[in-house]
Amino acid sequence: MELTDLERQRVQKLERLREAGIEPYPRRVERTHTIAAALAALEAAEASGQEPPPVAVTGRLRSMRVMGKITFAHIEDGSGTIQLFLRLQNVGREQYDRFKRDFDLGDFVEAHGTLMRTRTGESSVLVTQVRMLAKAISPLPVIKEKEVNGKVVRYTAFSNVEERYRQRYADLASNPEVREIFRVRARTLKALRRFLDAHDFLEVETPILQPVYGGAAARPFITHHNQLHQDLYLRIAFELYLKRLLVGMYDRVYEIGHDFRNEGVSHKHNPEFTQLEFYAAYWDYNDVMNFCERMIATVAEEVLGSPIIRYQGHEIDLRPPWRRVTLREAARAVTGIDYRDYPTAESLAAAMREKGLPVKPGATWGYLIDKGLLGAVEPTLIQPTFVLDYPRDISPLAKTKPNDPTHVERFEYFIGGLEMGNAFTELNDPFDQEQRFLEMGRLYAPEDEETHPMDEDYLRAMKYGMPPNGGFGLGVDRLVMLLTDQPTIREVILFPHLRPKD
């Protein structure tokens, strides 16, 4: 282990502790109260006029102010922060000097004593005994705060974005607001599950390693099973497995888990991300829309206390009903282009170039509409919006519109300028489905991300009869971005993907 000068100093302190017969990493802890419980116990004692009880609290040393024969320190555990008040006359010379000399910010300690208030009124533990629980060798970034007119001013922080992600443990340890993001994330997942469970959905788990990938337009990660001599793909979607379960007579299923897409990394994309998909028999995409807006509003209310949220300076009202607009209308309103006037990729690309919109060379008609036109619309969709009715040739798993074979019953929904997810009235005609798969194979080059390999087993399942159903996907990370007001997906993923540094 290579050590910096500061780390070497701390190792010396550790050795001094050992020489004095003190184990710097003891096995047992004698905590009587969490810090929150200790603070509550003090208030309860004061309210009832009783003597505060003796406590033993534990936590990480956050600050230390040595003032001659007394020392103030703060410790923090998962529940809160409390001040320690050490006096030479209470703890004795040996222990007092050891605390001053061999204890550092960042160490985990255990403090025994009685609860009290200092002259300034701060809840404190008047310490009789303090013990090392775990010596920290590497110094954490020190954060100093001050209250000015009720606002907390922070003087330094651990703010280097790259190092915060690479050493998330240090980020979490020193930045409480980062810890809060992942608490909101956990509450969001629970609220989603609660809502789905309450509506008779069954949570299931389907394969992450798949012999054939499908269900989305994305390139996969490829891996290999050594014993079986078989290439496998990390799933890019759950869709095809979940719909097999409808054939198997589960009416409503959902899965929350990770998808893996071998594509670029951006403020909205991580190669590994959390997806929610559900499928409900006997629903169409209108039912899914009605359910979606209720679910998101309910989750926001449960997680944040209100369905009206703030995201990147916008006030967003998640209460139903959400705006519904066709893709054609939305694209025409923002770009001035009605794509039905341009029925070929060439004519549409020309029209888009004329409007100054970026055009990817060789892009298909559907791709131009999806990435080009909708891409221009997306940032304008701040309030929750369902964008309806997509071209059939970019939607191989969705049922066509009743009076329009060129479009399907599909929607994507947008909040805060972010695409949150995708849903459709699911195609359940095995012959139509086979035809769509064959067309995908013809229209797109093998290297294209839109290619779907033929999943014969999925067709076989559908031949047994699949109930009409509505399906739904949600980018959970993006929902968490929304609920925590974070501009990048990396802030809501504990360990986001980064290149190796060396």
Add this chain to the structure above:
RNA sequence: GGGCCGUUAGCUCAGCCUGGCAGAGCAGGGGCCUUUUAAGCCCAGGGCCGCAGGUUCGAAUCCUGCACGGCCCA
């Protein structure tokens, strides 16, 4: 993939334009201090200036390449 910006002490940053001894605050070390809370005061430390090359008498500073990250675009 392209453009712009960044990388200097454990942390947060100055210094770079206009080349000339490597700086500050916090943290750490030594000392003073019995109600502090960004505690205060005194003293002394701490650097592969991202990496590699070039220009120059001399490079943290100018030039080129590379790595990693950020923002924007694709």
